[in-house]
Amino acid sequence: MDSRRKLSLLGAVLCTVLISAVAAAFLMIYRAGVEQQRERLLDTVQLVGALLKTVAQLDAADSDARRLGLDRLVGAVQIARAHAERSGDGIEIDLARREGNRIVFLSRAPGFGDPTVPGVGNRGTMGLARGEAQPREPSARELDVSASGSVDFAAAAGTPVHMALMGENGSAVAIDIGGKRVVAAFEFVPQLGIAVVAKYDLTVLRAPFLRSALGALALACLLSAFGMLWFSHIGNQLLSYIQNSENRYRALFDYSGDGLLLLGDTFEECNDAACRLWRCRSEDIVGSTPVDFSPPFQPDGRRSEEAARERIELARRGRPQSFYWKHARKDGSLHDAWVDLRPLRLGERVLLMASVRDISEQLERQDAVERLSRAVEQSPVSVIITDTAGNIEYVNPCFEKVTGYRSAEVLGRNPRILKSGETPVEVYEELWRTIGSGGEWRGEFRNKKKSGELYWESALVSPVRSEAGVITHYLAVKEDITARKAAESENRRAHAAIREGRERLKAVFDNALEAIITIDEQGMIESFNPGAERIFGYRASELIGSDVSRLMPAKHGDVHQGYIARYLALGGRRAIGRQRELLARRRDGSTFPFELSVAEVPLGALGEESARIFVAVGRDISERKKAEFDIQRLNAELELRVKQRTAQLEEMVEEMEAFNYTVSHDLRGPLRGMDGFSEMLLDEYADVLDERGKDYLMRIRSGAHRMAALISDLLALSRLGRAELKHQQVDMSALARGVCDALALQHPGREVDVVISDGVHAIGDPVLLRVVLDNLLGNAWKFTRDSSAARVEFGVSGDDGDRLYFVRDNGAGFEPAYAEKIFGVFERLHSEGEFEGTGIGLATVQRIIKRHGGRVWGEGMPGEGAVFYFSLSEEASTSSQVEV
Secondary structure (H helix, E strand, O other), rough: HHHHHHHHHHHHHHHHHHHHHHHHHHHHHHHHHHHHHHHHHHHHHHHHHHHHHHHHHOOOOHHHHHHHHHHHHHHHHHHHHHHHHHHHEEEEEEEEEEEEOOOEEOOOOOOOOOOOOOOOOOOOOOOOOOOOOOOOOOOOOHHHHHOEEEOOOOOOOOHHHHHHHHHOOOOEEEEEEOOOOOEEEEEEEOOEEEEEEEEHHHHHHHHHHHHHHHHHHHHHHHHHHHHHHHHEEEEHHHHHHHHOOOOHHHHHHHHEEEEEEEOOOEEEOHHHHHHHHHOOHHHHHOOOOHHHHHHOOOOOOOOEEOOOOOOOOHOOOOOOOOOOEEEOOOOEEEEEEEEEEEEEEEEEEEEEEEEEOOOOHHHHHHHHHHHHHHHHOOOOOEEEEEEEOOOOOEEHEEEEEEEEHHHHHHHHOHHEEEEEEOOOOOHHHHHHHHHHHOEEEEEEEEOOOOOOOEEEEEEEEEEEOOOOOOEEEEEEEEEEEEHHHHHHHHHHHHHHHHHHHHHHHHHHHHOEEEEEEEEOOOOEEEEEEEHHHHOOOHHHHHOOEEEEHHHHHHHHHHHHHHHHHHHHHHHHOOOOOOOEEEEEEEEOOEEEEEEEEEEEOOOOOOOOOOOEEHHHHHHHHOHHHHHHHHHHHHHHHHHHHHHHHHHHHOOOOOHHHHHHHHHHHHHHHHHHHHHHHHHHHHHHOOOOOOOOOOOOOHOOOOOOHHHHHHHHHHHHHHHHHHOOOOEEEEEEEHHHHHHHHHHHHHOOOOOOEEEEEEOOOEHHHHHHHHHHHHHHHHHHHHOOOOOOEEEEEHHHOOOOOOOOOEEEEOOOOOOHHHHHHHOOOOOOOOOOOOOOOOOHHHHHHHHHHHHHHEEEEEEEOOOOEEEEEEOOOOOOOOOOOOOO
């Protein structure tokens, strides 16, 4: 019975607590609602404020644009207010500014945005309060606003709009202009002098909470009545739940990875993690103090007892402590720990919950990182760390020293700022391909410093991975190897020169057609090359170490020995170093004419007395001697043949002249007859002939004219090979202007932009060069006929040693595949209907240029024009008679 009374009493207490909790919960919910509205209002104000600042950033000179932006923004605010009133959302937004001692509302005017109303916006009256069907009697403040669209600044003190116009930004619960209690957020936009206020009526927010709270309290009372009946039934279950909860918290305490201890005056309880950390049993910890597990002094120099007492005292006063601490185990070893002290109130007692975490490994890693950092900072090579996109995140001082860039100048930039353009693109592609796949890349770069100086560097680039194996950064270690590369290059050049010299000497020695023999001061043969073996018939092994006189007939051998002896005795150089002819003896004893030169080669260093050798170079001149005799004989025969050939050529020239006369006279006569009779038919029988007949006669006349032009061009082409060249200074610019002036007179309706370079001169025949320009400029003039903006240009490029004259146009052009074909006789790339011509002009140009010792070629593209280049040789013979 006593237990049931206690349970009933406990049930009553719990019911009372339940009712109180329900009331407190609704109060908290109400406050949370107010805070939620406050956050929404702040977001709304910040958004409108940001839009106003954006409007303010428009160019001040473009006032219309800023006004339009502000009109649209305020209009949007009006629409939002109207929508909020219709939807019952409850949020209202005001835009206001201060004018003198008045506050003018910009967002409440029904006609805002009318361009006929001056100012930033219209002033208007406040609308009806939300939920009112008819206008209510306004308060004193509202009467002021309704009458003038504004309110007195001093009278509005304490309202959100007044606080905003005073420069405050934030939120508050306050009385609004309309006398309502609101939660409001406000912000002032100084660029426009406009205050933005978003507010929510607390009466609207409070009403549903009050109704819900009263209903919940009634329900709680009803539930309390019923709860008293079965509370005794669930009491045991509740006690069991509490016991289970205590067991769960005990398990959390016991199995935590950190050491957990309850500290009163001494340690009262500890978990297994604390025992493992201090390497002792719980009996060794319980009843001891923190000082018992600490060395006499901490790393900062303070006594452990003093520092521990201070930390514990602060924690007992309600100030939790987190700090680094050096612990001492029972076996005397030390370890580093991070300690958290939190007060824990149990009834009237205040205990401390101590959480101890071993950070020895963490500190070791930190020390390792610090050592690595110092090593990188003091490294004699450049170290660069980039993100996965290649943007620099770190460079060490050596990088700054080598490149001249300060760290602040390169952070966030790509290492490509060091590119010199001399490292092949394939090197960078291989680099990114290698490190992107997780590999390590080694190579060399030719880079450029900030000063523009080029330098060589050897680089090692590798990826940096996270613990999960994902590439997070790239590390580049670079060494300036400019001096080493220069030394290596110099060594390579020196070794290459020596090797090349040796190879050249050996190649010359082994492959020379001449005999090369080296002889010492005693006249003994030291070397005998393959050329000498071929000439004399001896193998080298047969003669090396023998006297050189074996290669001479007996009588000449004594003379040769005398030359060497006299040179050694007197130091003279008469016989040595000069080329001379003598008789030599082969292995079979036969003699032959031999051309010989001997040179002295000292074997020691310059200025030192040393041994000498003599290098003899000679050749068998038997064939030359025979050829000289044959040449003398052939010269006499050649003179006779030249006279005979000259007579034949003169006869051929006379026959060509006669043929040309025949072509000119016999072919032109019938053509003139065809043209004349066709013209008479057109004149006298025009009425009899129909259009087809007239067309046939016109075609006959056109063919006759074209045939006459072909005959004239062919005769001119044939005469080019026989005309004598007259080389003289020619003003090419003047020739080109004369040709273009004549073309303009022939085609008065054409508009062509003619560009002729001044001061262009050449050495050649002025008449023939005029023919060249007539054809090239005439073609350019003809083939730009269909161009909308025709342009013809003549000029020269290159220097005096390699001058190229050119004629360029923007006309019809031609296929590049036909660049060689166009210089053939009768070769045409366009039909007669498109462009007139005989197909001989460019062939004429080519033959004239060849006679001047030059060359001509063309370049073009269909529809993009063409350019013809030609060169002239000043050394061309003035008597050239090349037949063409």
